[in-house]
Amino acid sequence: xxxxxxxxxxxxxxDKGEEEGEKVEDSTGTRKDKIGIVQKSEDxxxxxxxxxxxxxxxxxxxTKVDYTPFGKLPDHLLVExxxxxxxxEWAQISCVRRQWANVFRGxxxxxxxxxxxxxxxxxxxxxxxxxxxxxxxxxxxxxxxSKRIFALDGEIDEIVGHAYLFLKEQxxxxxxxxxxxxxxxxxxxxxxxxxxxxxxxxxLASQIWLAVLDNLEDNEHTFLILKRLALEGDVFxxxxxxxxxxxxxxxxxxxxxxxxxxxxxxxxYDVLGCAKNKFEPIPSAWLGY
Numbered sequence: 044x045x046x047x048x049x050x051x052x053x054x055x056x057x058d059k060g061e062e063e064g065e066k067v068e069d070s071t072g073t074r075k076d077k078i079g080i081v082q083k084s085e086d087x088x089x090x091x092x093x094x095x096x097x098x099x100x101x102x103x104x105x106t107k108v109d110y111t112p113f114g115k116l117p118d119h120l121l122v123e124x125x126x127x128x129x130x131x132e133w134a135q136i137s138c139v140r141r142q143w144a145n146v147f148r149g150x151x152x153x154x155x156x157x158x159x160x161x162x163x164x165x166x167x168x169x170x171x172x173x174x175x176x177x178x179x180x181x182x183x184x185x186x187x188x189s190k191r192i193f194a195l196d197g198e199i200d201e202i203v204g205h206a207y208l209f210l211k212e213q214x215x216x217x218x219x220x221x222x223x224x225x226x227x228x229x230x231x232x233x234x235x236x237x238x239x240x241x242x243x244x245x246x247l248a249s250q251i252w253l254a255v256l257d258n259l260e261d262n263e264h265t266f267l268i269l270k271r272l273a274l275e276g277d278v279f280x281x282x283x284x285x286x287x288x289x290x291x292x293x294x295x296x297x298x299x300x301x302x303x304x305x306x307x308x309x310x311x312y313d314v315l316g317c318a319k320n321k322f323e324p325i326p327s328a329w330l331g332y
Contacts (some may be wrong), residue, residue: 091147093096118142122152126159130187132167153179167201168272173229174209174234176201192254203247206230214268224278227252231298245283252290256297267301269294273314291321299329 047255121143128136137147146152156180157164164186169176176182185204189195193203210230213220220226227248234244272294279285295318298306306314318325 050054091109097213118146118149118151121146122155125152126156150179153183157186159182164201170202170237174202174205174233176205181208192258193250199237199239199247200232201235203251206233206248207251207254210251211258214255214259215264218264220268222278223272223286224280224284228280228284231283241283245287248283249290252286253293253309256290256293261301261314263305266298269298269302270310270314271323273298273317299326 077116125133125136125143125146133147137144160183177185182201185201185208187204188207189200189204192207193200195203210226213226230248230251231244234247235241239247257271259268295314298314299318315325315329320330
């Protein structure tokens with residue numbers, strides 16, 4: 044239904060151009076408006092081609108020539124249409140046409156989406172710290188994460204989103220990510236550099252860890268990362284650079300519930316031994332290989 048709405052919207056742009064735009068008639072009787080969208084000629088053809096044949100082969104360069112209104116819409120009009128479509132459908136839309144995919148790769152669409160959805164984002168100054176802000180697409184993603192996962196709405200929301208993306212990418216896309224102490228310390232340093240107290244920095248970092256652990260994909264890579272986090276030796280660091288008990292508990296809980304069948308006997312008892320050293324007592328559901 045949403046794609047139909049887009050088609051109707053695009054056709055409205057074309058029809059409006061036919062009715063109100065300045066027309067120029069060429070030698071074939073085909074009319075063009077000022078923005079260059081080809082209009083129907085008097086015999087009902089499009090650009091001299093029967094309207095039923097909207098796509099034809101270009102033998103010279105072995106490509107398809109598109110005679111539909113979509114093939115003539117400039118990028119800035121596509122941007123205005125796409126930013127009005129729910130974000131959940133953007134991935135599907137970007138797969139429809141190569142031109143549309145290029146629009147989503149560009150900066151213009153994300154700047155427009157950022158302005159439309161988060162108008163105050165452009166007033167945010169660049170912040171210090173180890174986690175950069177990035178371009179418009181990165182900023183838009185970070186703000187969406189903050190709003191949907193953490194339900195934040197304020198000056199801290201974008202920084203939390205960037206910290207979440209940083210940690211999630213480190214755990215998901217690197218075979219040997221940095222130790223959890225380094226990752227946790229980086230997040231803490233980011234919040235402290237932005238003027239947050241140690242208590243707030245520690246609480247926000249814990250929320251980010253818990254959210255990332257809950258949203259990791261259930262695959263072998265995640266199992267190996269969680270097992271590595273569980274088997275890391277205790278490092279004595281000053282507050283707030285130590286991970287909270289909630290975060291440490293979440294690692295073992297996911298291993299013994301979501302990935303229980305992935306263990307071999309040796310690994311299971313190694314991880315169980317670490318759990319017994321950290322927590323007392325441990326849930327009975329964690330016991331039994």
